[in-house]
Amino acid sequence: MSTEAHGLIGRIERYLDAVPRARADVEAVGPFTLFRSRLTHPFYARPSLGWASGYVTAADVIALRARQRDLGLPETIEWLTEIAPDLSTACRDAGLRISEHPLLVHHDPLAVPVPAGLRIRRIDNPDDPVIPAAQIVGRLAFAAPGTDISDVGAAERDTAVEQRAPEASEDLRQLIRDGHSVLVVAEDEHGVLCSGGHNPVGDVTEVVGVGTVPSARRRGLGAAVTDTLVADAIRRGIEVIFLSADDDAVARVYERVGFGRIGTACVAVPE
Template structure:
């Protein structure tokens, strides 16, 4: 599965507005943001870069005023980590990824006739929706910013990225809060090489523990399978979220390594 995940990462970064390829690496630059979580590189599966390739990679980031940063599945390109370390790159994190297939997907119980009797404050009684208006996309972006505790600010560029995801063959799903805004949501990139990545699953603190994350994750996976994907994968941030994903059919398959070079 590591090669599939890495091949997807390459294909997905090539979709970025200003993608760059150099020395066996693909860098997904997005001029709409300086976020290192969006502007990063990944190696092609089986890449064997040398010191000059890494220097060219670093220069591509530096000339744009960005931190050199990579995310990749090390098993799919085992020669990459040693040469990065020789150039001074260090580990930011190692994340396990989970994979779901059509055979393992378990859809959570959806509301039926009894939902009408449930209190309006119980957002789990609401259906998963697809945003369609600017206001709904903005509400999803704002909710995710709140869910991730200011890791990134809600912005017009973030709203535009969500809309591009939905309109470019991926999917954005959310659950509406009683005030008509977004209680929680997530997005999934358009499939490539038979797989797709769910990212940014987040629920506003006031609405956690009500099944929102599992509902939107399962809905996204089902949407991708209907579009022909053979698998969907994601990374989790803690044991609590891992259990949420495992309940809807995601299982551990490998790890991804995050590395960066400080100034």
């Protein structure tokens, strides 16, 4: 790895420790940091910051899983391969399944057109009524991983929004209010079709949750929303803008917006 890439990975690693820390109570369990979320969605454990790929055994992972179970938390561990290359083996030996995801950093501003008939908008008002739809769109998108088109779209979004409890959006509204999250949506005249966010901490941010409802895919919405998030981050003086893509097909969408691969993000969950 080049010195520059090494420096970037270090900044991303510190960011990945800082973000859940601001939203969770923290507990050390062996070589891991366990984040006990104060929000409605749970967090995971990560190798503790500064852990220089120390020797971690399956027993360490088993002890962590037992603690997560005791607390009623999902038995999930997340890390960067470049920081903890040996952790996969210990996790597999402890009965976890590993998925690997391309880690990309933005390096090259490119011109990205806004598709005709659509508006790309940053949600500045935490009480904006569109926020539940933006969250539902993310949920529908991630329920259909990959980049394929299907019929699922506006009708499913509207039904789900009607059924959603108003308080279900309160965490996100608060994060926007506090400046911890930035939300961008792409809308047509009937509502949101694509949404995504970034979570700035100091001079680093992660682009998260970019999702397009399957019926509106392959029209440039994902690229346009990502590009708007990147432009927002640059305006804030952020120096490192990164994300992890589900797979190589999804990574291609981001490469078209000026991201390039720098590493691998891993997630371990029970078999």
